Structures are given as structure tokens and as C-alpha cells.
Amino acid sequence: MTPTPAGRQPGPVLAVALLAAGAVAWAAVPMSGARAGARLALVAAAWCAVASVARTATVIASERPGAARRRAGRYLSPDPGARLELRSVLTAAPWAQGLTVAVVVLEALHRPRPWHTVLLGVVMLGYLLALHLAESAAGPAALRPQLPLIIAGLGLAGLAGGAALLPATSAGAGWLSVTAALAAVIVAGLALPV
Amino acid sequence: MPVRWRLSRHARRLVTLALAGLFLAVITSRPEFAGIAAPAVLLLIPVRSRRPATVGVTLASGADQVIEGEQGVIAVRITGQGDVTAWVRLRPAAWITPGEATLGADGWFQLPFRAELWGTRQPGALEVILHDRWRLAEGRIVIDLPATSCYPAPARMDSLVVLSKLPIRLGEHAARAAGEGMEFAGVREFVPGDRQRRINWPATTRRGTLQLNTFAAERSQAVVVIADVSTDVGPAGSSSVDLAIRAAVGTTSAYLAARDRVGLISFGRQVRWIGPAPGRRQARRIMDLIMTSSDAGQQVDAMTRLPHAALPAGALVIVFSPLLSLRMVEALRELRERRLATVVVDVLCAEPSVNLGLRIRDRRAIELARRIWRMEQQAIRFSIRELGIPVVHWDGVQRLDEPLAPFTRRAMVNRS
Numbered sequence: 001m002t003p004t005p006a007g008r009q010p011g012p013v014l015a016v017a018l019l020a021a022g023a024v025a026w027a028a029v030p031m032s033g034a035r036a037g038a039r040l041a042l043v044a045a046a047w048c049a050v051a052s053v054a055r056t057a058t059v060i061a062s063e064r065p066g067a068a069r070r071r072a073g074r075y076l077s078p079d080p081g082a083r084l085e086l087r088s089v090l091t092a093a094p095w096a097q098g099l100t101v102a103v104v105v106l107e108a109l110h111r112p113r114p115w116h117t118v119l120l121g122v123v124m125l126g127y128l129l130a131l132h133l134a135e136s137a138a139g140p141a142a143l144r145p146q147l148p149l150i151i152a153g154l155g156l157a158g159l160a161g162g163a164a165l166l167p168a169t170s171a172g173a174g175w176l177s178v179t180a181a182l183a184a185v186i187v188a189g190l191a192l193p194v
Numbered sequence: 195m196p197v198r199w200r201l202s203r204h205a206r207r208l209v210t211l212a213l214a215g216l217f218l219a220v221i222t223s224r225p226e227f228a229g230i231a232a233p234a235v236l237l238l239i240p241v242r243s244r245r246p247a248t249v250g251v252t253l254a255s256g257a258d259q260v261i262e263g264e265q266g267v268i269a270v271r272i273t274g275q276g277d278v279t280a281w282v283r284l285r286p287a288a289w290i291t292p293g294e295a296t297l298g299a300d301g302w303f304q305l306p307f308r309a310e311l312w313g314t315r316q317p318g319a320l321e322v323i324l325h326d327r328w329r330l331a332e333g334r335i336v337i338d339l340p341a342t343s344c345y346p347a348p349a350r351m352d353s354l355v356v357l358s359k360l361p362i363r364l365g366e367h368a369a370r371a372a373g374e375g376m377e378f379a380g381v382r383e384f385v386p387g388d389r390q391r392r393i394n395w396p397a398t399t400r401r402g403t404l405q406l407n408t409f410a411a412e413r414s415q416a417v418v419v420i421a422d423v424s425t426d427v428g429p430a431g432s433s434s435v436d437l438a439i440r441a442a443v444g445t446t447s448a449y450l451a452a453r454d455r456v457g458l459i460s461f462g463r464q465v466r467w468i469g470p471a472p473g474r475r476q477a478r479r480i481m482d483l484i485m486t487s488s489d490a491g492q493q494v495d496a497m498t499r500l501p502h503a504a505l506p507a508g509a510l511v512i513v514f515s516p517l518l519s520l521r522m523v524e525a526l527r528e529l530r531e532r533r534l535a536t537v538v539v540d541v542l543c544a545e546p547s548v549n550l551g552l553r554i555r556d557r558r559a560i561e562l563a564r565r566i567w568r569m570e571q572q573a574i575r576f577s578i579r580e581l582g583i584p585v586v587h588w589d590g591v592q593r594l595d596e597p598l599a600p601f602t603r604r605a606m607v608n609r610s
Contacts, residue, residue: 094206094207094210096207096210097206097207097210100207100210100211100214101210101214104211104214104215104218104227104230105214105218107227108218108221108222108224108227112224112226114224114225114226115226117224117226117227117229117230118226118229118230120230121215121226121229121230121231121232121233124211124230125211125233125234128204128207128208128211128234131204131207132204132207132329135203135204136204136329142329145327145328146237146328149233149236149237149239149240150233150236150237152233152236153232153233153234153235153236153237154233156229156232156233156236157229157230157232157233158229159229160225160226160227160228160229160230160232161225161226161229163225164224164225164226164229179228186235
């Protein structure tokens with residue numbers, strides 16, 4: 001997969017924006033039955049979604065041919081200097097991670113609705129993959145090698161959604177907690193410096 | 195070179211989704227959140243794939259000399275990366291505009307860049323970015339690039355100022371004296387010993403006696419360019435020094451192309467010079483003098499007169515100066531005393547600015563100071579003109595021919 005920043009189009013940014021907005025809206029509705037703190041999580045999610053889309057658009061615009069030339073050799077008055085500062089903050093902060101956490105927390109603050117949650121997971125995965133494609137200027141074909149893993153992951157998500165519909169017992173709930181904790185340890189191990 | 199690998203941004207986002215989902219699954223005992231985490235966990239599995247610890251980076255020479263505003267290319271080859279994707283990028287230094295890298299069929303990356311301002315400087319740092327097949331890990335190598343000499347873009351000058359009295363030295367300028375040149379000068383009566391092939395038969399028929407065509411002699415002249423770099427005013431890129439240097443390079447190139455003997459005096463804190471000489475080697479020496487900022491040369495404060503070796507008698511002197519240095523004005527007076535034909539090209543294109551944050555009374559005082567400054571500048575130019583030295587203004591945008599047009603249309607009279 002070879003990045004070709006010169007050929008970047010606004011399409012991927014649009015996809016990222018739509019998926020981010022869809023994830024926030026899907027996790028938020030209905031707000032009436034949500035627990036306390038849902039409104040705060042919604043605000044955080046909306047803010048992170050906007051910032052994430054703005055960041056992606058900024059990164060793509062800065063890599064457009066001629067963008068560097070427009071920047072070079074300019075004497076900056078205080079106003080554009082502050083704008084550059086804002087831009088550096090916008091591009092440095094992990095807005096996508098913030099959106100991920102805020103959306104999942106917002107969903108957790110609602111009453112249990114397994115299939116709704118699983119679908120939110122699918123939208124979130126789509127958002128992350130679209131963001132990845134937009135940043136790397138690659139086409140959807142770049143995801144082909146990962147297709148088996150994505151399908152397997154979606155299958156597991158479906159199983160989890162189905163498991164949530166089973167009648168809960170106290171023993172089952174404990175087993176689930178231990179399994180999830182073990183999986184968290186595995187993920188943490190994978191995330192250690194490589 | 196050793197590669198520092200770390201999780202890519204994509205991988206970090208997947209880790210966040212996985213951890214958030216699993217954490218909430220444990221806290222809330224709701225297995226559907228583990229389902230949210232599942233695809234992210236699976237996509238993170240290949241993060242432990244094999245990656246090279248070192249790669250080879252070869253930089254080809256060829257980008258060490260460029261001309262201001264023109265494109266240079268850095269050629270880079272990455273070896274030993276295996277099945278990892280490699281890409282290169284230029285982290286540009288000031289006044290460097292990077293282009294998009296392209297990978298050639300020969301395996302070399304071509305990384306174009308453009309230097310926007312003359313001078314010797316590093317174009318920046320070369321960044322090699324490596325990605326594994328899944329784009330979950332990202333390796334980076336940053337290499338400082340060697341310094342590049344960016345030569346000033348020469349100001350365009352198509353017509354030359356030529357003196358009325360030229361020294362007896364073979365060249366390309368038509369002199370007033372008759373000689374063996376190509377330019378027709380007139381007709382005179384044939385005297386024994388003249389070449390028969392030069393007989394003008396129509397004139398001979400009209401006058402009844404043998405008439406001969408005469409031609410102008412072709413001579414060269416000595417030209418000395420003085421670049422005043424003692425004061426630098428104006429925005430970078432179009433400051434007085436930038437303009438003076440571009441004009442000096444354009445002028446010396448034009449006269450050297452006309453086979454004249456050309457010299458340069460760099461009039462800064464130190465006065466450095468190269469005596470007039472013809473040829474391509476002289477062009478190289480002049481460029482080297484401009485590009486090097488050594489402390490060699492004579493201190494301008496300790497100097498009483500301009501160097502005689504650099505200013506031969508009968509030379510044409512073209513001065514590019516913002517006329518802000520009194521030393522320069524004294525030097526012009528000295529040139530006049532030596533009876534050298536001199537033209538001053540004023541390259542001052544900036545005025546003292548007024549800070550808008552000041553109080554109105556202060557702003558009025560500054561505006562008054564600026565008016566006094568303008569009048570002082572006008573007085574300096576008037577005094578130079580009164581000495582008999584023409585002063586023209588060049589804005590750095592138009593061709594040098596335009597301000598020098600009054601002197602290029604006919605030969606400039608020199609009295610030496």
C-alpha cells in the first residue's frame with residue numbers, strides 16, 4: 001500500500017464525518033431513558049467527533065500539493081500565529097480515541113439493548129477503518145488482507161450480542177467478567193512497546 | 195540505520211476501542227460490550243509480525259547546488275526493508291518548499307524541493323517512514339541532509355550599458371574607432387593597401403572614385419559591480435540585500451556573456467572584491483564570493499579608499515545599493531573623483547514601519563519622523579545626482595533593462 005497524498009480527495013473525509021455523526025447519534029438515542037452523565041458523554045462525543053473530522057481534513061489539506069509552498073516564507077502576524085497554534089493542538093490531540101471512549105460510555109449509560117450495542121460496534125469499527133484509509137490515502141482494497149479478521153470479529157460481536165440475550169445467571173455473569181478481564185490483559189500485552 | 199518502531203495511530207485507536215469495550219463489559223457485566231471490542235482485538239493480532247531492526251539509506255549527491263526558485267531533487271534509496279512499505283518525506287527547513295516524493299522503477303525515491311531564498315543552508319531533514327503490511331506498526335528514521343548552496347536568481351538584463359571610450363581589447367562591443375568588426379561604420383576613399391573585398395561598388399559608381407566600407411572595432415570593457423550589503427532592510431526575500439545580490443549576479447552574468455572583464459566588490463562590514471577578469475571561471479569566483487560569508491576582506495570602518503586593484507581606470511561601475519550607508523555615499527564620491535563612469539541602482543523598497551498599537555500622539559510623531567527620513571533619502575539621492583552620478587530605482591520585479599534604459603540606448607560617456 002503506497003500512500004499517494006497528491007491524489008487525496010474529500011470523499012474519505014465525508015465518510016469519516018458521516019460515520020462519526022452516525023455513531024454519536026446511534027449511541028445517544030433515546031436520551032430520555034439514559035442515566036445521569038449521559039448528557040456530558042454526549043457533549044464530549046460530539047466535540048470529539050467534530051474535532052476528529054476537522055483534524056482529518058486539516059491533515060489531508062496540509063499534504064495537498066502546493067500547501068507547503070503557500071506556507072513557506074510567510075511572516076506571521078500574531079493572528080495567524082495563534083491560528084497555527086490552534087491547528088497544532090487540533091492535530092496533536094487524539095480526538096478519535098476520545099470519540100471512541102465517549103461513544104462507548106454513552107452507550108453504557110443507556111439501559112441494556114444488545115443488538116443496538118453490537119450495531120454501534122460495527123459503526124465504530126467502520127469509523128476507525130475509514131479514518132485509517134483517509135489518513136493513509138489508501139483505497140478500500142487496502143483492507144482486503146484484513147477481511148478474514150474483520151469478518152471473524154463481526155462474528156464474535158454477533159455471538160456476544162446473542163449471549164447478552166440469554167437469561168442471565170449469577171454464575172454466568174462472573175464467568176463473563178473473568179473472560180473479559182483476561183481479554184483486556186491480552187490486549188494490553190499486544191499494545192506494549194513493539 | 196536503526197529503526198524505531200512503535201504502534202501506528204490506527205493501532206492505538208484499535209487498542210482504545212478494545213480496552214474501552216472490555217473494560218465496560220467487566221464493569222457492567224454486559225457481554226455486548228465485549229462484542230464491540232472483538233473486531234478490534236482480532237485486528238490487533240498481526241501487530242507482532244516480524245519487522246526489520248535496521249534498513250539501509252543511500253543518499254545520492256546532486257542536490258548540493260540549486261538556483262533560487264528552481265527545483266532541486268534529492269535521490270534516496272532504501273534497502274533491506276523486506277516486505278515492509280517504505281516512504282520518504284522532507285521535513286523542510288525555512289525557505290524550503292518540499293514536493294511529493296516519487297518512487298522510480300530503479301528503486302530510487304526522487305524527492306523534489308525548491309529553495310525560495312538564496313544562501314547556503316540545509317534543505318531540512320529526510321524522514322523515512324516504514325509501515326508493516328497491516329499498518330499497525332510504524333518505524334521512522336530521521337536523517338539531517340547536507341547543506342545546499344542555493345545561488346541567487348539572476349535579475350534579467352538583456353541590454354548592456356556600454357561606455358563611449360573602450361580600452362583597446364578585443365571584445366563584442368562596437369567601438370567608435372574603425373576596426374575589423376562586423377558593424378558597418380561608414381564609407382571612405384580607398385587608399386592603397388586596403389582590402390579590395392571591402393570596396394563599396396554602389397558608392398564608387400556614384401562618386402567616380404573607389405570607395406571603401408569601414409567597420410567599427412569590437413572592443414571589450416571592464417565592468418565593476420558594487421553590491422552594497424552593509425544594510426539589509428525590507429521583508430526577507432525582497433530585502434535590499436536580496437535585490438542587490440540578484441541584480442549583481444544578473445549584471446555580472448550578462449557582461450561576462452558579452453566577453454567583458456567583470457569584477458565585483460561586496461560592500462558590507464568587510465569590503466571583499468574580485469578584480470575584473472573575463473570568462474566562465476570568473477563567474478564561478480564571483481558566485482563563490484557572494485555565497486561565502488567569511489570574515490576575510492578589509493573592514494569597512496578601517497578603509498579610507500576603495501581598492502585600486504578592483505577598480506581599473508576606464509571601468510564602468512554599476513552600484514546596487516539602498517543608499518542608507520554614509521560609507522557608501524562617500525565611496526560614490528570617491529568614484530566620481532577617480533572619474534569612473536558610474537551608475538547607481540537604488541534597491542531600497544521599504545520604509546520604516548509605524549506600530550499601529552501606539553497612541554495617536556506617538557503615531558503622529560513617528561509619521562513625522564518617517565517624513566523626515568523620506569526627505570533625507572531624497573536629499574542623499576539629490577546630492578549624488580549633483581555629483582554627476584545618475585541614480586535609478588529598481589524594484590526587484592521588473593527587468594534591470596527598464597531602469598537602465600536611458601544608459602543602454604546610447605553609449606555612456608566616460609571622461610577618463
